[in-house]
Amino acid sequence: MIRIAVDGMGGDYAPETVVEGAVYAANDFSELEIVLVGQMDVIKRELNKHKVLGGKIVIQDAKEIVGMGDSPVAAIRKKKDSSLAVCVDLLKKKEVEAVVTAGNTGAAVAASALNLGLLPGIKRPGIAIGVPTLHGISIAMDVGANLNPSPEELFQYAQMADSFARHIHGKKRPAIGLLNIGEEESKGTEVLKEAYKLLRDSSLNFVGNIEGRDFFTGRVDCIICDGFVGNVVLKMCESILETAGAMVIRELKKNPLSLLGAWLCKPALKAIRNETNYEEAGGAPLLGVNGTVIISHGISSARAIRNAIKVAGEMVSKQVNQHIVELVKSNSAVQNSAARTEENAGGGIR
Amino acid sequence: MIRIAVDGMGGDYAPETVVEGAVYAANDFSELEIVLVGQMDVIKRELNKHKVLGGKIVIQDAKEIVGMGDSPVAAIRKKKDSSLAVCVDLLKKKEVEAVVTAGNTGAAVAASALNLGLLPGIKRPGIAIGVPTLHGISIAMDVGANLNPSPEELFQYAQMADSFARHIHGKKRPAIGLLNIGEEESKGTEVLKEAYKLLRDSSLNFVGNIEGRDFFTGRVDCIICDGFVGNVVLKMCESILETAGAMVIRELKKNPLSLLGAWLCKPALKAIRNETNYEEAGGAPLLGVNGTVIISHGISSARAIRNAIKVAGEMVSKQVNQHIVELVKSNSAVQNSAARTEENAGGGIR
Numbered sequence: 160m161i162r163i164a165v166d167g168m169g170g171d172y173a174p175e176t177v178v179e180g181a182v183y184a185a186n187d188f189s190e191l192e193i194v195l196v197g198q199m200d201v202i203k204r205e206l207n208k209h210k211v212l213g214g215k216i217v218i219q220d221a222k223e224i225v226g227m228g229d230s231p232v233a234a235i236r237k238k239k240d241s242s243l244a245v246c247v248d249l250l251k252k253k254e255v256e257a258v259v260t261a262g263n264t265g266a267a268v269a270a271s272a273l274n275l276g277l278l279p280g281i282k283r284p285g286i287a288i289g290v291p292t293l294h295g296i297s298i299a300m301d302v303g304a305n306l307n308p309s310p311e312e313l314f315q316y317a318q319m320a321d322s323f324a325r326h327i328h329g330k331k332r333p334a335i336g337l338l339n340i341g342e343e344e345s346k347g348t349e350v351l352k353e354a355y356k357l358l359r360d361s362s363l364n365f366v367g368n369i370e371g372r373d374f375f376t377g378r379v380d381c382i383i384c385d386g387f388v389g390n391v392v393l394k395m396c397e398s399i400l401e402t403a404g405a406m407v408i409r410e411l412k413k414n415p416l417s418l419l420g421a422w423l424c425k426p427a428l429k430a431i432r433n434e435t436n437y438e439e440a441g442g443a444p445l446l447g448v449n450g451t452v453i454i455s456h457g458i459s460s461a462r463a464i465r466n467a468i469k470v471a472g473e474m475v476s477k478q479v480n481q482h483i484v485e486l487v488k489s490n491s492a493v494q495n496s497a498a499r500t501e502e503n504a505g506g507g508i509r
Numbered sequence: 510m511i512r513i514a515v516d517g518m519g520g521d522y523a524p525e526t527v528v529e530g531a532v533y534a535a536n537d538f539s540e541l542e543i544v545l546v547g548q549m550d551v552i553k554r555e556l557n558k559h560k561v562l563g564g565k566i567v568i569q570d571a572k573e574i575v576g577m578g579d580s581p582v583a584a585i586r587k588k589k590d591s592s593l594a595v596c597v598d599l600l601k602k603k604e605v606e607a608v609v610t611a612g613n614t615g616a617a618v619a620a621s622a623l624n625l626g627l628l629p630g631i632k633r634p635g636i637a638i639g640v641p642t643l644h645g646i647s648i649a650m651d652v653g654a655n656l657n658p659s660p661e662e663l664f665q666y667a668q669m670a671d672s673f674a675r676h677i678h679g680k681k682r683p684a685i686g687l688l689n690i691g692e693e694e695s696k697g698t699e700v701l702k703e704a705y706k707l708l709r710d711s712s713l714n715f716v717g718n719i720e721g722r723d724f725f726t727g728r729v730d731c732i733i734c735d736g737f738v739g740n741v742v743l744k745m746c747e748s749i750l751e752t753a754g755a756m757v758i759r760e761l762k763k764n765p766l767s768l769l770g771a772w773l774c775k776p777a778l779k780a781i782r783n784e785t786n787y788e789e790a791g792g793a794p795l796l797g798v799n800g801t802v803i804i805s806h807g808i809s810s811a812r813a814i815r816n817a818i819k820v821a822g823e824m825v826s827k828q829v830n831q832h833i834v835e836l837v838k839s840n841s842a843v844q845n846s847a848a849r850t851e852e853n854a855g856g857g858i859r
Binding site for chain 2 (some may be wrong): 303372398430
């Protein structure tokens, strides 16, 4: 049995959809036990709207709520009894094995990093997210936790994304790409050039720099980038279908035959919508912290929450964090031995 | 009469499409005279395929070609008689008033900045590009010339984009947005926070930070960003329609009724394609250099080249560069006077 704490008060549509999603997860995945964290009476009332069939759900009281607009630092300092803080606390005390929250992303990152600490060897945590592509799902990391990563931090993001892609997405040897403005090794900032070298000399399946045009083609399984560009691209993707849709509808309305055509296309478009739906991605794991934490989109539907809980359970059962620690350890061993060899070659003279 | 040098050998489909585009421009815009620069015999042969009706086209010989994959620095140093170098040279000697090239972007930026110098007061040039939105065309700047702009450089990009939007896109008081990962003033890197202040305290119509999701909504007329994120987003946009199209076609093929539907939708989709087509945008002006230079997409069609030449002519006749210089000058005057006031307020003590 894997116990997962779910932040019942976090998200734009909490507690309704979060509780609903928790019920779906409990019913669908019998190996999971859900700890719904939030104001006891509110959560209880929501829970009473649903039938919990086979699964197990318990409630853990937490009096306060971190608002979506709260300053992360202030939220952590002042709201010690928030549903988010209690979730992270349960994880720290090992009373649960994972946390899922659709609440304030900044607060979730800060609370996790500060209270759980980082995995051995990891410099900075990062947020990974599933990207729908022409050839299945890829991962982009980081998408907002670290705006100015160092070359080594980018390298570690590649290691973490690799572990996630292997053990959650079942990719045997994930192809890793570094997001840049050109494919040549000489392109981009100094930080990217350094990161390129670390990746090239590592045991990872690094295919080189990729460009914006490769984002959705599925050319790589893991897209490694800084949190600034990752965040901008992510938010752009979210809006682009909407904007394109608005353009299409505006044009279609000009002609009844086109409208009929659109109606005939509907099933195909629906299939694509499902394929590219963020709901299926199962939230965004915050990788690198000492514990399994999934941050779901603020607007998460019940289905999105259910899938995030599912992935959280898989991350625990497939020991993604242990794999990350081992990979980081083995690569630093490689680096240390390479450094030693270089030193020897230089006769020990620096 | 405005004379415009066109790099006849630059671009993936040069010289064919470039020469064709130059002919279109010459025929459509009687106020323009085109100087086609490139290997005399090659250009002449291409030109002979077309009828130059009303317009005027002359050829200027240039023996060498800068390849799309050439290193910009090496290309400038070693190929002094390239079509690109000769174009820029003509502009420097005031034998033409503008340059249009679909060749190597890096080489075009470097050649222009080095040989033409910068406009008075400008710190770094930047590339602006038209972005199709739900409400007409917006400008994004920079999209690749400056990967690590300072706050002041970002501020100047806003001034340059403002001038372009006013005088070329006819916007009365362009709304300026700073691309960031959140709307609050406190978001983003230190550079962005500083740039925010400069923009807020300026005479520009600064509406604040915008996010990736605002890119295509037309919420702002000018999207100000560093060249790294601008370049990634730009290239992503180019591929996104293609990828989405491939997904749609794959689904549609599963069902004949859907295919019929798609056929009925075709006119509407074609209208959107035209609306969002890079060809109509007329290339990307390199703003900040002391001269009018437009860098067109490497894959430019003849129509795209024609439109780039058209915009180059408009930039000259509407004196965009003069407007930029005046705007930058007036804003530094404002800043200097503000600095003086602050100094006085502090009793001259530092």
